[in-house]
Amino acid sequence: MSNSKDFLLIVEDEEAIGEGLQYNFEAEGFEVALVPDGKEAIYFIKEHYDKISTIILDLMLPQVDGYEILKKTRILAERIPILVLSAKSLEIDRVKAFELGADDYVTKPFSLSEIILRVKRLVQRRKWYKPNGKESIQKFGQSLFDPERLTITSAEGITYRISPTEGLLIQVFIENENKILTRTDLLQKVWQYEATIETRTVDVFVGKLRKYIEKNAAKPAHIISVRGVGYSYVTKNNEKN
Structure with a gap:
């Protein structure tokens, strides 16, 4: 993985949505990996969590669902911002995702420009927390x-x-x-x-x-x-x- 670009992991099993997001985020200057199922996503995060800038995560996935990925990601890397992108629109689903560690939640169908804006803001928010060597407790x-x-x-x-x-x-x-x-x-x-x-x-x-x-x-x-x-x-x- 290149360190010169922000790295986005997209976990999405709907091919058209996943590839569309990948194309547009690459056009925005991101390096992007697209993973279509939960089991592969967990493996990818374990191997590359120190390189990932942000994750776009679907909840309804083959093999392992998005909730389980949220749990495991927060154990491995609490600093990675996670935006949930899901067809689940009930408040109970949104609340559960936030309680498990999601930073943002967008329901399908969605606005592409809004997703791009939110991901960029999540990346900037993470960079804001880089240690600067100052006493700040x-x-x-x-x-x-x-x-x-x-x-x-x-x-x-x-x-x-x-x-x-x-x-x-x-x-x-x-x-x-x-x-x-x-x-x-x-x-x-x-x-x-x-x-x-x-x-x-x-x-x-x-x-x-x-x-x-x-x-x-x-x-x-x-x-x-x-x-x-x-x-x-x-x-x-x-x-x-």
Whole structure:
């Protein structure tokens, strides 16, 4: 694999869609590998995870489904951004994919220009996290956030590995401490979505962050829901012992 281009892995069993995506992303300057089934995808990721810039992943695949690929990829390489591209349009499918580590989710049929834009943004988001040698550990609630290593360490000393998308969401909350952020604000700042995109994405990711930093995720002390609006990150320790 060449190191001069961003490398995109497309896991798609529909030949017309896969080859169409490959052609268009190569025209955009990407190096592309197209894999048609889940078993081959897992093997490819194990062999080349250090070279892959982004993955476009279908969920309904022969042999091994996309959910299992998400699980295994997050064990091997939590930093690889993954965009799920699937005909599964129910909220339960979207939520499950996000909980297993997807960074973005687009349903079929899709806009080619939108897919290209989203993949480019995922690549840039990953590059933003390259270590720069500076001390950058930040307090997030009662936990410590390390954006260089993409980890959160709880007050109890438990360390969690997180994705670049989760890291960027944390950064946005820290930079907007004690401010109310609408779901649209967060979609635009983290995912760079337009306001017309549905906002369940934000709720799923906020739920994941609460599990990392709150003593009781059901009664959060730091990432507070503002009913009908969005969220506010507060640093004052309201947690009860």
